[in-house]
Amino acid sequence: MILPSLVARDEQARERMDDPRCDPRRLARTYASFRPVNAAVAGWRRAYRRHLRPHLRAEGATTLLDIGCGGGDVARALARWARRDGYDLRVTGIDPDPRAHDWARRRTPVAGVQFHRKLSSELVAAGERFDLVISNHLLHHLNEEQRDGLLEDSARLARRAVVHSDIRRGRLAYALFSVATWPLFPGTFIREDGLTSIRRSFTAPELRARIPSGWTVSTPGRFRLLLLHDALARARR
Template identity: 50%
Template sequence: MQRDPQASEQMDRPDCDALLLRRTYAQFPLVNRAVSGWRKNYELFIRPVLSERKRARILDIGCGGGDIAVNLYRWALADGLQVTVCGIDPDQRAIDFARAAGRRRGIREPAVEFLPLGSSQLAADGELFDVVLSNHLLHHLNATELQQLMEDTEKLCSVVAVHSDIRRSGLALALFGAATLPLSGTSFIRRDGLVSIRRSFTVAELVQRARPGWDVEAASPYRNLLIWRPACDR
C-alpha cells in the first residue's frame, strides 16, 4: 500500500461544513478511546515523569477538540499528581470547540488551557514543558513541517516527547472503514480517517525522516510513536 501524501482531509479546509466539523470534534473522544492508545502512553511515558515532580507541565501540539489534553489532566489528578496542560492548535475552530468542551466537563483554566498557536510560536517565546505530545498530527505535515515540529519539540521539551500517529497498512484501512460505517455521513470521521491512513507513515518511513536522537517505535493498534528523550540524548 503506497503512501498518498497528496490526499486531502475535509476538516483541514477553512471552508469545510461547520456543522460536520463540530460533529467531527465531538466524535474524536470515541475514536481516540478506541484507537489512539493514550491511556497506555500515559502509563508508560507520562506518569513516571509526573511522579518525579511536585508540579509538571504538559503540551499537546495540534490538540484538535481537546479530549486528549483533558484526559491527561484527569488521569493525573486521579493519581494525585499536580499538572497543568496546554493544548495548542493554529485552527481557531478547534480551540473554540476545545474550550467549550472543557467547560462542559468541569475543566477550568489554568489547569487546562487551549491556545490558538503553533509550536514555533511557543518555542520562540522560550516556553518549556516537562512533556510534549501530539496525537494523529504527523501525517498532516509535509517534509519541512515535520522537521520543524521535531526542532520545536527539542526546544520545548525537558524530559520526554511522544508524537503518536497512525501506522499505514491495508488491514488498518479495511478495519477502520468497517468500524466507522455507522458514522458515515454524520461527520468527517470516516472519510478523513481513511485519508489519514493513506497519508500516514510506516515505521521505516518515519525512521528515515526522524532527526538524530529521536526513536521510532511501533505500537498497537497500528500506531507509530516518535519519541524524544532529551535527558538521555544531550
C-alpha cells in the first residue's frame, strides 16, 4: 500500500457517493453500513456523554438538530442513548440530498426522531431554534463559503451548544482505515470514500486557522476533531 503524503488537504478529491449518478445499489449498501462504521470510528458515544448529555433537561424535552444527517444513524443513536439515560431528546435530522432523505425516512422509526429534506439556511430563515446542533463528517465536504455558512447557521440555530464532529487527517488514520476496511463492506463506497474523506479532512491547526471567534477545536483522540460552540456562554456575555 502506497500512502499519500497528506501534508495538505486534497480539496479536489470527490467522494463517489456525492455523485448524483452513482450506482444506487452501492449507495444503499453504503447507507446501510454507516451505523457500524460510525459506531466504530466516529466517537459519538463519548461526544454524547461529554458535550451533549450535560445539556439535556431533567424535565421536559430537549431538541437537537443533526445537519447533513445522511442515513440518520447518528440521529437515531443519540435519541436511543438519551432515552436509556432517562431524558426526552427530540432529534430532527436534515439533509438536502433526496437519496439520503429517502433512506433515512424509510428506516424503522425511532421515538422522537424525524427527518426533513432541508438546508440549515432554510431553518434559519424560518426562525427555527434548537437546544443543540450537531453534524457528523460534514465539515470536510464543504468549501470555504459553505463551511462559513454552516458555522453561522449553527450559531444562530443553537440555544445551548454546537458539536461538529469530523475526521482528523493523518497517515496513520489513512493506513489503519485502508487495512481495516479492505475485506469488509463489499459492494459499497465505504472504503473508497472513507479514504477520500481522510484526504479531504483537516488537521487541528488547519481547522483552528479557519474558524471565527467563539469556536474551539477539540481533539478527543488521534483520529477525531470536534468543532465546538458554547451558545450559552456566548449569550451570557
